[in-house]
Amino acid sequence: MPPETLTPDRILEATEDVLRRFGPAKATVVDVARALGVSHGSVYRHFPSKAALREAVTERWLDQSHETLSRLARAERPAPERLRGWLAALFAAKRAKAGDDPELFATYMVLAGENSQVVARHIDTLVRQLAQIIQEGVAKGELGLPADTDPLAAARAAWDATGRFHDPAYAADWGEEGIDPAFEAVCALVLRGLAA
Known part of the structure; x- marks a missing residue:
């Protein structure tokens, strides 16, 4: 059977496994290549640097929740129900x-700290869903805001108010x-x- 085609998704999956095993300080591109049975040059053809690979892994991990939450934001239900469900x-x-x-969560905490722009884009996406x-x-009369209130500012306030339940800094409290x-x-x- 011919070898499986090397794709960015396969590389990212292997990188997650390597990070889980070795942690972010010890995991290398060579380890990822070894796990895939390819040369490290093959990995670099898809990701030009270790930093780019780590950023892509972080972004993939953060983006996993976007689609589900986006579906909830667009659902045909009253806004208070959608907001609470979201x-x-x-x-x-x-x-x-x-x-x-x-183990992987701890690794992503390190990677997220290294990739603040990825985290900022993730938060922006989620705040826009809230908005x-x-x-x-507000348009349907289900929620009320003063006429001069920007929905994005209100969403940011709701995001900040609920931070204890989504900010990884509070992960120890979640159990x-x-x-x-x-x-x-x-x-x-x-x-x-x-x-309203």
């Missing part, structure tokens, strides 16, 4: 990433007793603040 899905996704694979929900909710009622209380507060 925040709950974000919290669940972040908690799952931290709890299901703590979409808020803007549509604590009482975190779910705390999440519900913050969601209720945000929704009351945006009520």
Whole structure:
């Protein structure tokens, strides 16, 4: 059987495995190439540097939640339900990433720190999804904001208010007793603040 074609996705999957095994400090492009059974030059044909590879892995990891959250933002439901569901899905996704694979989560924390532009784009995408929900909710009379309030600014405020439930800096709290009622209380507060 001919060897599998080397694609960026295959390289990124192998890089995740290598990072999980060795951590970001010790993982090398040679390790990734070895895992794939190719030369390191083959990896460099797709990613020109170790930094580019690490950035792509970080971006892929962060982008995994975008489609699900985007679908929730566009759903045909009242804006308060969409907003609450979106925040709950974000919290669940972040908690799952931290709890299901703590070694890889720790690795991504390091990589995210190195790739602040990737993280900034990720946050911008998510805040814009929130803004979409808020803007549509205001237009339909389901949410209320003063006429001069920018939906993007309101979305940023909601993002900041719920930070404990999606910012990886708080990952250690996500398994604590009482975190779910705390999440519900913050969601209720945000929704009351945006009520029509």
